[in-house]
Amino acid sequence: MAVPVRLKLFQVLAIALILNMNSYSLFRRSRLRLALWYAGVMGVILSVSGLGMYRAMVQTNWAAMEREIESIAGTLHDSVEPLLPPSEEPTAVLQQIFPDLCLSGQPCKATPTLIQRHTIGISDRTTYYIRLFNHQGKLLAFSPNQPLSLPPTLNRSSWQTFRTAKGIRYHQFTTILHSANTHSLANEANADSSWGYLQIGRTLEHFDAEIRRIRWIMAIGLPIALSLVATSSWWLSGLAMQPIYQSYQQQQQFTANAAHELRSPLASLLATVEAILRIPQSNQQDIQIMLHTVERQGRRLSHLIADLLLLTSLEQNSGAKPFQPCCLNDLVSDLTEEFLELATAADINLTCQIPPCEIYTLGNESQLYRLVSNLIANAIQHTLKGGYVTVSLVKSDYTAIIAVKDTGIGIGLADQKRIFDRFYRVDGDRSRKTGGTGLGLAIAVAIAQKHQGSLRVESQVGKGSIFTLEMKVSSSNTIVNC
Numbered sequence: 001m002a003v004p005v006r007l008k009l010f011q012v013l014a015i016a017l018i019l020n021m022n023s024y025s026l027f028r029r030s031r032l033r034l035a036l037w038y039a040g041v042m043g044v045i046l047s048v049s050g051l052g053m054y055r056a057m058v059q060t061n062w063a064a065m066e067r068e069i070e071s072i073a074g075t076l077h078d079s080v081e082p083l084l085p086p087s088e089e090p091t092a093v094l095q096q097i098f099p100d101l102c103l104s105g106q107p108c109k110a111t112p113t114l115i116q117r118h119t120i121g122i123s124d125r126t127t128y129y130i131r132l133f134n135h136q137g138k139l140l141a142f143s144p145n146q147p148l149s150l151p152p153t154l155n156r157s158s159w160q161t162f163r164t165a166k167g168i169r170y171h172q173f174t175t176i177l178h179s180a181n182t183h184s185l186a187n188e189a190n191a192d193s194s195w196g197y198l199q200i201g202r203t204l205e206h207f208d209a210e211i212r213r214i215r216w217i218m219a220i221g222l223p224i225a226l227s228l229v230a231t232s233s234w235w236l237s238g239l240a241m242q243p244i245y246q247s248y249q250q251q252q253q254f255t256a257n258a259a260h261e262l263r264s265p266l267a268s269l270l271a272t273v274e275a276i277l278r279i280p281q282s283n284q285q286d287i288q289i290m291l292h293t294v295e296r297q298g299r300r301l302s303h304l305i306a307d308l309l310l311l312t313s314l315e316q317n318s319g320a321k322p323f324q325p326c327c328l329n330d331l332v333s334d335l336t337e338e339f340l341e342l343a344t345a346a347d348i349n350l351t352c353q354i355p356p357c358e359i360y361t362l363g364n365e366s367q368l369y370r371l372v373s374n375l376i377a378n379a380i381q382h383t384l385k386g387g388y389v390t391v392s393l394v395k396s397d398y399t400a401i402i403a404v405k406d407t408g409i410g411i412g413l414a415d416q417k418r419i420f421d422r423f424y425r426v427d428g429d430r431s432r433k434t435g436g437t438g439l440g441l442a443i444a445v446a447i448a449q450k451h452q453g454s455l456r457v458e459s460q461v462g463k464g465s466i467f468t469l470e471m472k473v474s475s476s477n478t479i480v481n482c
Contacts, residue, residue, distance in 0.1 A: 027245055042229045069171070074175075129143035160172050169205075174199045268297050272293045326368055339376050348389055364451075367447045388406065
């Protein structure tokens with residue numbers, strides 16, 4: 001018989017190990033999938049945001065550059081127009097106004113002076129250039145630094161962008177010039193009434209260099225940002241999956257504990273039934289004793305299943321009924337009277353302290369009854385002979401406080417953090433002998449939370465414990481001078 005039992009044990013362990021590995025693989029795949037989704041969404045958001053920022057920066061710099069060109073063109077336009085008499089030779093006039101410009105068809109000698117520099121009004125001559133045309137579009141004068149590939153004829157478009165053979169881009173603006181005598185009569189939209197055209201242009205080398213710098217920053221920064229997003233997504237997915245994994249582990253632990261608790265009475269029950277079947281029918285006395293054992297184990301199973309179902313209904317809030325006003329004075333008094341016989345049998349002094357006025361709270365009376373009864377039963381079970389258990393009810397402002405104090409064995413600090421867990425026992429052997437299932441305090445704290453209350457414990461080993469339940473008072477049914 002030992003060999004098959006060991007084989008079955010090994011089979012159970014193997015199945016448990018496989019299930020554990022499968023569940024770990026499932027959570028790992030779920031975490032990876034969640035991380036990929038998060039990284040993908042954040043990657044799209046970052047990419048779209050980066051592209052939008054890039055376009056916004058390019059458009060902003062381009063608009064600022066055009067405003068600067070228009071400002072320079074406007075300044076020159078307003079400075080030059082009053083000096084343009086229509087009767088004189090254009091070449092002589094341009095030599096007087098722009099002595100540092102090169103005249104079309106003549107040798108170009110660039111010898112700018114401080115006065116000439118002021119006359120032209122452009123501080124950065126390496127970036128900007130000037131071109132002047134007559135009203136027929138013929139080139140009259142130009143800056144020495146103008147692009148060599150520019151045509152001598154006029155393009156009357158306001159804005160032009162072009163690229164030279166060396167790959168350098170230029171952007172230029174064209175405006176109409178009128179002489180001083182004809183300005184008041186001329187229509188600026190009519191090219192025949194104009195003196196000529198002023199063209200201001202600039203190289204886009206600095207602009208293109210800035211754009212390339214932005215592109216390099218994005219080309220390097222975006223992958224770094226995406227890698228950080230991928231790393232953070234894995235970390236965040238772990239944080240998101242942690243409560244689920246802990247809940248799953250708690251469910252596994254709960255299943256294991258429930259199976260363990262059910263196994264002991266079932267094994268005892270089956271063993272007793274087998275023994276009854278083997279006993280001769282004539283031995284009725286032994287059969288009766290064993291039947292009592294079967295009944296006791298059956299009741300233990302029934303209580304355990306009932307507690308499990310109650311916990312499930314409390315957590316799922318199934319079959320919830322509307323809260324009704326409950327008189328806590330009657331509840332404490334009735335429970336003290338009910339447990340008095342049990343306390344007397346255990347040689348324990350059970351007393352209650354109830355105020356003269358009635359204290360009400362909104363709740364489920366049967367659940368509150370179960371909560372306080374679990375606390376009193378737990379105090380009696382863990383109090384030695386000759387000890388005391390006191391149940392008190394007080395009102396503090398808008399809070400009703402029920403305290404169950406005992407002079408029992410006490411609870412260690414490490415155990416105080418776990419006594420409200422399911423199936424947890426400070427002293428497992430003692431609890432099983434007294435019929436405890438390890439669910440009493442778990443049910444009590446679940447009921448307290450459902451009633452928006454709190455349940456806490458204060459205890460010292462060897463000196464006793466105090467379980468304190470705090471709930472809101474129903475003000476409509478409470479006497480003020482309580």
